[in-house]
Amino acid sequence: MAAVRPHSLALRALRASPTIRPSYRPISLLPSTIPRKTLNRRSHTTSSVSADEVSHFSKLASSWWDPMGPSRILHLMNPLRHEFIASCLSDSPPSGPSTTADLNYLDIGCGGGIFAESLARTIPLDPTSQAPTPTRAASMTAIDPTTQLIQIARDHARMDPTVEAHMRSGRFKYLNTTLEDVLAGSATDTHTSTPSHQQFDMVTLFEVIEHIDPTTTTPQAFLANCLRALKPGGWLIGSTISRTFPSWILNQVIAEAPWPIGVVPRGTHEWSKFVNPSELHSWAQEGLMRAADTNVSKAGPAALDGMRWKCVGAVYVPGLGWKMVPGSEDWGNYFWAVKKGV
Numbered sequence: 001m002a003a004v005r006p007h008s009l010a011l012r013a014l015r016a017s018p019t020i021r022p023s024y025r026p027i028s029l030l031p032s033t034i035p036r037k038t039l040n041r042r043s044h045t046t047s048s049v050s051a052d053e054v055s056h057f058s059k060l061a062s063s064w065w066d067p068m069g070p071s072r073i074l075h076l077m078n079p080l081r082h083e084f085i086a087s088c089l090s091d092s093p094p095s096g097p098s099t100t101a102d103l104n105y106l107d108i109g110c111g112g113g114i115f116a117e118s119l120a121r122t123i124p125l126d127p128t129s130q131a132p133t134p135t136r137a138a139s140m141t142a143i144d145p146t147t148q149l150i151q152i153a154r155d156h157a158r159m160d161p162t163v164e165a166h167m168r169s170g171r172f173k174y175l176n177t178t179l180e181d182v183l184a185g186s187a188t189d190t191h192t193s194t195p196s197h198q199q200f201d202m203v204t205l206f207e208v209i210e211h212i213d214p215t216t217t218t219p220q221a222f223l224a225n226c227l228r229a230l231k232p233g234g235w236l237i238g239s240t241i242s243r244t245f246p247s248w249i250l251n252q253v254i255a256e257a258p259w260p261i262g263v264v265p266r267g268t269h270e271w272s273k274f275v276n277p278s279e280l281h282s283w284a285q286e287g288l289m290r291a292a293d294t295n296v297s298k299a300g301p302a303a304l305d306g307m308r309w310k311c312v313g314a315v316y317v318p319g320l321g322w323k324m325v326p327g328s329e330d331w332g333n334y335f336w337a338v339k340k341g342v
Contacts, residue, residue, distance in 0.1 A: 306341025
């Protein structure tokens with residue numbers, strides 16, 4: 001299990017291939033045609049969502065749950081997501097050790113529900129009588145602005161009696177909405193007609209930060225909104241890809257090569273939008289300061305008190321699957337997490 005890494009180690013991602021790696025281009029200057037993970041047909045005036053992605057990801061909706069299909073890499077990586085979350089909770093739980101499942105989750109950009117549904121299966125049917133799982137999940141709200149993906153996620157969830165029971169009870173819900181609507185309190189579950197929670201113990205952001213709409217927001221502003229959705233003491237946990245020469249070879253040249261070499265659809269990623277750990281660390285610090293509001297007792301630099309940062313590389317080993325490999329962040333994929341101070 002990975003240990004909490006000192007803040008200075010996040011700079012390691014800038015030390016490899018310095019002559020090859022370009023300086024980071026502001027997201028606001030990137031072209032608007034870059035594909036992103038979450039899609040929407042509706043317009044949102046202050047949203048991180050881009051309608052440009054509909055043409056790319058809508059084509060993947062029907063095959064989202066095919067473990068050998070275009071989303072195969074997400075299926076293979078999913079167990080490691082649970083492992084990384086458990087490591088964060090083991091290092092520093094939001095509310096101290098607990099013998100019950102007591103954490104409310106928000107999954108942003110859930111897509112067809114690969115992670116959200118797997119976490120929902122860990123929610124006890126009776127939280128008071130069952131020992132919690134390593135993720136301590138008591139409820140899960142999963143959001144995505146793509147109508148097709150949310151419908152596929154709901155349909156697949158109903159195939160599991162336990163997950164369906166959680167949906168009926170309200171402990172697990174899919175919302176066809178955006179993060180901005182959740183923060184505004186306007187995100188509503190159409191099945192219950194009740195507003196969604198505005199703050200959560202755990203917020204997850206897997207393979208999303210590199211896909212936000214560069215024409216309406218910046219990664220800094222998006223992370224600040226993610227942190228606004230997080231309760232003090234909670235964890236914001238995600239995964240993304242470093243912007244290095246090795247990651248370009250692995251994630252663009254090889255991963256998006258024609259079949260049978262490639263493993264993801266061509267056009268899924270844009271290398272210039274990948275994010276190095278040092279950048280993400282800096283954005284998280286800025287986001288914590290920007291996320292301070294009337295409900296938070298600390299603002300500005302004081303908002304960083306109690307912050308914890310965690311970062312570890314993830315490597316796919318043929319025959320063994322994805323493994324966390326500390327120090328491999330430069331190679332491409334990595335998990336990251338920031339804990340909001342109390």
